Amino acid sequence: MRFHTGLRAFTTRSTGIVRELINEIDVCEAYAPGTGRPAPVRCRYKAVWDTGATGTLISQKIAQELNLQPSGRENVIAVGPGGQSNTYETNTYLVNIYLPNEVGIVGVRVGEGEIAGGDVLLGMDIIAFGDFTITNYNGQTWWSFRTPPNEGIDFVEEINEYYKRPGMRMASLSPEERQRQRNRDKKGRQKHRRK
Amino acid sequence: MLDREFEYYKTHENELLERYKGKFIAIVGEEVVGVFDSELEAYQQMKEKYGLGKFLLQHCVPIKDRLIQRYHSRVAFR
Numbered sequence: 001m002r003f004h005t006g007l008r009a010f011t012t013r014s015t016g017i018v019r020e021l022i023n024e025i026d027v028c029e030a031y032a033p034g035t036g037r038p039a040p041v042r043c044r045y046k047a048v049w050d051t052g053a054t055g056t057l058i059s060q061k062i063a064q065e066l067n068l069q070p071s072g073r074e075n076v077i078a079v080g081p082g083g084q085s086n087t088y089e090t091n092t093y094l095v096n097i098y099l100p101n102e103v104g105i106v107g108v109r110v111g112e113g114e115i116a117g118g119d120v121l122l123g124m125d126i127i128a129f130g131d132f133t134i135t136n137y138n139g140q141t142w143w144s145f146r147t148p149p150n151e152g153i154d155f156v157e158e159i160n161e162y163y164k165r166p167g168m169r170m171a172s173l174s175p176e177e178r179q180r181q182r183n184r185d186k187k188g189r190q191k192h193r194r195k
Numbered sequence: 196m197l198d199r200e201f202e203y204y205k206t207h208e209n210e211l212l213e214r215y216k217g218k219f220i221a222i223v224g225e226e227v228v229g230v231f232d233s234e235l236e237a238y239q240q241m242k243e244k245y246g247l248g249k250f251l252l253q254h255c256v257p258i259k260d261r262l263i264q265r266y267h268s269r270v271a272f273r
Contacts, residue, residue: 030238037239052267069248071238073201076264078272087263088272091196094238094252107235111264114271121269 002151009146010101018141020117021049021134026098027058027120029068030107041066042098045119049143053123056110058093062119063112068093076111097126103147105129156181199224200251208258215255222251 012023028042043065045058055076062068070091079085090111097105097120105126115121130147156177162168173181200222204211211220211227219237221229223245231237234252241250 030235032235032239048269050266050269053265053270055264057266057270070196071241071247071250071252073197073251074264076266076272078270079265079267085265086272089201090272094234107233107238109234113266114273116269116271121266123264123266 004148004150007146007148007150008101008103009144010099010103011142011144012100013142014140016141017136017139021141021143022118023047023049023100025100025120025122027062027066028096028098029066030094030096032106033104046117047120047122048115048118049122049127051124051127053121055123055125056097056108057113057115057121057123058095058110059115059119060112063091063093066095068095070112072109074111076113078113097122099126099145103145105147196248197251201253204251204253211253212255212257216257218255220253220255222253223249 025047026042029040072092077085132145134143203225219231219234220227221241
């Protein structure tokens, strides 16, 4: 594996299976580090990872504690029970977010809302900055994040590579997965021929 | 807060898009007071000039390219 320059990462290891991915993160008003400007006050909050959220949200409490002022407005859609969706208009703020192990993301536009189980909702905008994995091996949920994105993660490919080793027998795949595998192989052969 | 600025953007969206497509614009009242390539740069300059909470930053991209944030759980808005 090759590592990109400036790659940063963290791993959270829980001692059991968890149903929510929660980290303590730092938030501050947006600023560009390295410009000589003084760093704004930075506070620690409970953050919930949510792949069902397109963007990141902060609670009103954070906006008040950090003395943030809105720099934008945006429309948001909240999908409720039964798939019913409602559209709202909310304030947006520009902040820096520091994930564990000083994995910093500068100048993130976040909305404001009430969040169940935390003060920050980390949405797909943050997740899209890097590679994100979750494992429940040995009855323990671990999640790991690195930024910038470094390499594709493909468990099917890993399994196939493993069984390609001499003396190993191919694991039994489902008919759908076998078909997908055949399609992938065919595509790969066609691509190779075109070259 | 910033209702007037956001309303201005929404009612003049087409002409602003034509003029500033892809840029971040800063609006104070009903006037575009700055045009920037990055939101952070816009934020810092406008903060120094007007003070926080006095300007609205808007990314000038067509509605179809603008992501409307969507939340499937855990969130309530007022």
